Amino acid sequence: MHAFANPVRFLKIARPATGWLLGIGLALIVAGTVGGLFITPPDYLQGETVRILYIHVPSAWLGMAGWGAIAAASISQIVWRHPLAAVAGRAVAVPGATFAALCLATGSIWGRPTWGTWWEWDGRLTSMLILLFLYLGYIGLAAAERERGGEGRMAALFGLVGAVNLPVIHYSVLWWRTLHQGQSISLAGGSSIAPELLWPLPLTVIGFTALFAAVTLMRMRADLARTKCEARLRRSAAE
């Protein structure tokens, strides 16, 4: 991690990586979307609405992974004072919030024809909504700290405390057996989804993850460039 502590070394890798990640991400998203919308058959029970799965699952994964990245950046900042940790935390927050909101929106659109309701105060839905509010709080706090020229330690603490919500989201379907179905896919390899419906999902999950990484790098590069600009302005004002 500390190998990338130098912003110049980081930018040397980030500049080419941004374009590659964006290109690969978009290509996989298009391939997965075409497969999910036009090639896979409708589900025997859910019908055509099962196709929402190919965008809902990546959104849920990235909404949660985004906060996981904020928590990792927060630890890195508080424990090792990594110079890029606060920049990374701020950069992840906006795409993380976007995907948390998309997870709620696509889930709600899927819920109307499947469950007969747009919204239910179910454990999974409510904990995901709390995650979105945490993101909004983090974005505001981190921006205010940066404006005041602070190191972003309050935002880092907030990021760390907010990570308590991640296991609550993950286990909510086991702790509170309400409307949201249990886990259908496991990282260990098990899946209760038929293979002919499942294959576009890894494409959209990897595609959106690459796109998320590209957006994070863009926002980190913007933040570093702004810091460089501000430092030059301060130096020229002092001269």
Next chain:
Amino acid sequence: MSQWNFVLAAYGITAIATFVMVIASWLAMHRAEAAADAARRE
């Protein structure tokens, strides 16, 4: 309402939000790096 209307609404919202997020981030990066380069040249 047809099930396809719900599918298209979900994909439409995702496409718009993703497009806005990518474009806004790219523009912010482009402008900030251009400003940093201009400040370095001065």
